[in-house]
Amino acid sequence: MxxxxxxxxxxxxxxxxxxxxxxxxxxxxxxxxxxxxxxxxxxxxxxxxxxxxxxxxxxxxxxxxxxxxxxxxxxxxxxxxxxxxxxxxxxxxxxxxxxxxxxxxxxxxxxxxxxxxxxxxxxxxxxxxxxxxxxxxxxxxxxxxxxxxxxxxxxxxxxxxxxxxxxxxxxxxxxxxxxxxxxxxxxxxxxxxxxxxxxxxxxxxxxxxxxxxxxxxxxxxxxxxxxLGGSDPFVVLDDADVAAAAETGAWARNQNGGQSCIAAKRFVVHTDVYDEFLRRFTDEFESLVVGDPMDDGTDLGPQARPELLSDLHDQVTASVDAGATVVTGGEPLDRAGAFYPPTILTDVPEGCPVDSEETFGPVAAVYEVADESSAVELANDTEFGLGASVWTEDRDRGERVAGRIDAGCVYVNQLVKSDPRVPFGGVxxxxxxxxxxxxxxxxxxxxxxxxxx
The missing domain is CATH 3.40.605.10 (Aldehyde Dehydrogenase; Chain A, domain 1)
Structure with a gap:
C-alpha cells in the first residue's frame, strides 16, 4: 500500500x-x-x-x-x-x-x-x-x-x-x-x-x-x-442573522476541504435574505486560503486523491451544462497537487449532480425559496438524512422547523458536528x-x- x-x-x-x-x-x-x-x-x-x-x-x-x-x-x-x-x-x-x-x-x-x-x-x-x-x-x-x-x-x-x-x-x-x-x-x-x-x-x-x-x-x-453519506441542508430563514449564517456556512462547507459527510452542501435561503446571504457567502468563500496544508494559515489543502478531484469536477461540469451558474470557483487550480477552489453554484436545476448526489469537496449549491414550508420541502428532498442546520433568530421557530426535517441530527444556529456528549448518526x-x-x-x-x- x-x-x-x-x-x-x-x-x-x-x-x-x-x-x-x-x-x-x-x-x-x-x-x-x-x-x-x-x-x-x-x-x-x-x-x-x-x-x-x-x-x-x-x-x-x-x-x-x-x-x-x-x-x-x-x-x-x-x-x-x-x-x-x-x-x-x-x-x-x-x-x-x-x-x-x-x-x-x-x-x-x-x-x-x-x-x-x-x-x-x-x-x-x-x-x-x-x-x-x-x-x-x-x-x-x-x-x-x-x-x-x-x-x-x-x-x-x-x-x-x-x-x-x-x-x-x-x-x-x-x-x-x-x-x-x-x-x-x-x-x-x-x-x-x-x-x-x-x-x-x-x-x-x-x-x-x-x-x-x-x-x-x-x-x-x-x-x-x-x-454513510450525506447531503446536508443549511436552511437560512428570513429572520436569520445573515452575517453569522454566511460565515459559519462557508466553514461548514469547506472545513476539511469539504470532504465530510456532515458538511453543509445544499444552502436553502429565504428570498427576503437571499441576495445579502449570497453576497456575504461569496465573500467568505473567496477569502479562504487554498495552499500547502503544512503551512499555518492554510484553510483548504488538496483533495485527498486526484481521482476524487476529477469526480467532483465532473459533477460541477455536468451541473453547469444542465443550467447551473458558477458564482465563484468551478475549475481545478493550475498547480501541482489535487487542489480545487471553494465553489458556489446557483440556479441549480433539479436532478443535476450537485442537487441529487453527494458532493464530497468544497462545492456549495445555493437555492432561493419563497417561504418556510418551501425551505423544509427542499431540505427533505434528498435520499440522505444525516444532518441539517437551521438559521433563525427565533429559537422556538428553529426548534419547530428542526422537528420537520428528516435527519439524524439538526442544529439550530450552529453547524452540524459530532460531539461525544450527544448521539450521532443518520436515517x-x-x-x-x-x-x-x-x-x-x-x-x-x-x-x-x-x-x-
Whole structure:
C-alpha cells in the first residue's frame, strides 16, 4: 500500500499488505485476548483510556503531520482532530461506567430483574480517510471500554494513520489483541467479516461500502452500525442573522476541504435574505486560503486523491451544462497537487449532480425559496438524512422547523458536528445506528436480562 501526498503527488511511504496468515493470526489474538479483556474491571479499562488521551496529546504534532501527508488536511485542522480524539477518550473514561450501569425493572416481591450490558467480542471497523483519527476513535473509545476488542480496516490511502492508531493503544498499555490494524484492500473485507471470530461491524463511508458490509453481516446475523453519506441542508430563514449564517456556512462547507459527510452542501435561503446571504457567502468563500496544508494559515489543502478531484469536477461540469451558474470557483487550480477552489453554484436545476448526489469537496449549491414550508420541502428532498442546520433568530421557530426535517441530527444556529456528549448518526440512505454518548457505547453490547427469584 502506497501513501501518496495529495499536495505534491509524491509517495510518502509504502507498506506491505498483511498476508492471509497474518490476518488469521490477528483474528486469533483478538478472540483470545477478548476473553481476558471482557473480565477486566471497568475502572481498569477507563484508566487505560485516560492513558490513551495522554498519549494522543503528547504526540499530537506527529499524528497531525501523518494525517496531512497522507490525505492533505491542513495541519492545524489535523492537530484539532487529535485533540478531539483525546476529548472523546476523556469523556468515556469519565462516563462509561454510568452509561453501562445495569437497568433495573419492576418485578414481583422477593425477586429482582435487571438488564446488564455485556460486550459482544471482536468488532470490525471499516473506516474512511477523511477524518482518519476521529472516525476511528469515536468507535474505539466507547467500544473497547465496553469490553469489546477492535479490528481496524482503514482506508488504503492512510496506512500510516492506521498503524499510528494501533501504536497509540499499545503505548497506552492495552494488550496486543485488544486493538489491531489490518492492512488489507477492500476486497478482503468480506472473508474477515464472515469469520466466526468477528461478532459485529461498523462502517463509516460510502453507501456502496455500507451496503456491502451490511449484506455480508446480514448473511451471518451480525450486528452492524452504518454511518454513510450525506447531503446536508443549511436552511437560512428570513429572520436569520445573515452575517453569522454566511460565515459559519462557508466553514461548514469547506472545513476539511469539504470532504465530510456532515458538511453543509445544499444552502436553502429565504428570498427576503437571499441576495445579502449570497453576497456575504461569496465573500467568505473567496477569502479562504487554498495552499500547502503544512503551512499555518492554510484553510483548504488538496483533495485527498486526484481521482476524487476529477469526480467532483465532473459533477460541477455536468451541473453547469444542465443550467447551473458558477458564482465563484468551478475549475481545478493550475498547480501541482489535487487542489480545487471553494465553489458556489446557483440556479441549480433539479436532478443535476450537485442537487441529487453527494458532493464530497468544497462545492456549495445555493437555492432561493419563497417561504418556510418551501425551505423544509427542499431540505427533505434528498435520499440522505444525516444532518441539517437551521438559521433563525427565533429559537422556538428553529426548534419547530428542526422537528420537520428528516435527519439524524439538526442544529439550530450552529453547524452540524459530532460531539461525544450527544448521539450521532443518520436515517434513510445515511445509514442506521448511533455513535457517541450513551447510545453509541451501547450499540455493541448484549443487553442481557437477569431475573433472580
Amino acid at each position: 502506497d501513501a501518496v501526498n495529495p499536495a505534491t503527488g509524491e509517495r510518502v511511504d509504502s507498506y506491505d499488505a498483511h498476508t492471509e496468515h497474518e490476518v488469521d493470526d490477528a483474528l486469533e489474538r483478538a478472540s483470545v485476548d477478548f476473553e481476558d479483556w471482557r473480565e477486566r474491571p471497568m475502572r481498569d479499562r477507563e484508566r487505560l483510556l485516560e492513558s490513551v488521551a495522554d498519549t494522543l496529546r503528547e504526540n499530537e504534532g506527529e499524528y497531525a503531520e501523518t494525517m496531512t501527508r497522507e490525505m492533505g488536511k491542513p495541519v492545524e485542522q489535523a492537530v484539532a482532530e487529535v485533540e478531539k480524539c483525546a476529548l472523546c477518550c476523556d469523556h468515556y473514561a469519565e462516563h462509561a461506567s454510568a452509561y453501562l450501569g445495569a437497568d433495573h425493572h419492576p418485578s414481583p416481591p422477593g425477586s429482582s430483574a435487571k438488564t446488564v450490558h455485556e460486550p459482544l467480542g471482536p468488532v470490525l471497523a471499516v473506516m474512511p480517510w477523511n477524518f482518519p483519527f476521529w472516525q476511528v476513535f469515536r468507535f474505539a473509545a466507547p467500544s473497547l471500554t465496553a469490553g469489546n476488542v477492535g479490528l481496524l480496516k482503514h482506508a488504503s490511502n492512510v496506512p500510516g494513520c492506521a498503524l499510528a492508531i494501533e501504536s497509540v493503544f499499545r503505548d497506552a498499555g492495552y494488550p496486543e489483541g485488544v486493538f489491531q490494524s489490518l492492512l488489507i484492500p477492500s476486497e478482503r473485507v468480506e472473508p474477515v467479516l464472515a469469520d466466526d471470530r468477528v461478532r459485529a461491524a461498523t462502517v463509516t463511508g460510502s453507501g456502496p461500502a455500507g451496503r456491502a458490509v451490511a449484506a455480508t453481516a446480514g448473511d451471518h446475523l451480525k450486528k452492524t452500525v452504518l454511518e 434513510n440512505d445515511s445509514g442506521y445506528g448511533r455513535e457517541l454518548a450513551g447510545a453509541g457505547i451501547r450499540e455493541f453490547v448484549n443487553r442481557k436480562t437477569v431475573w433472580v427469584e
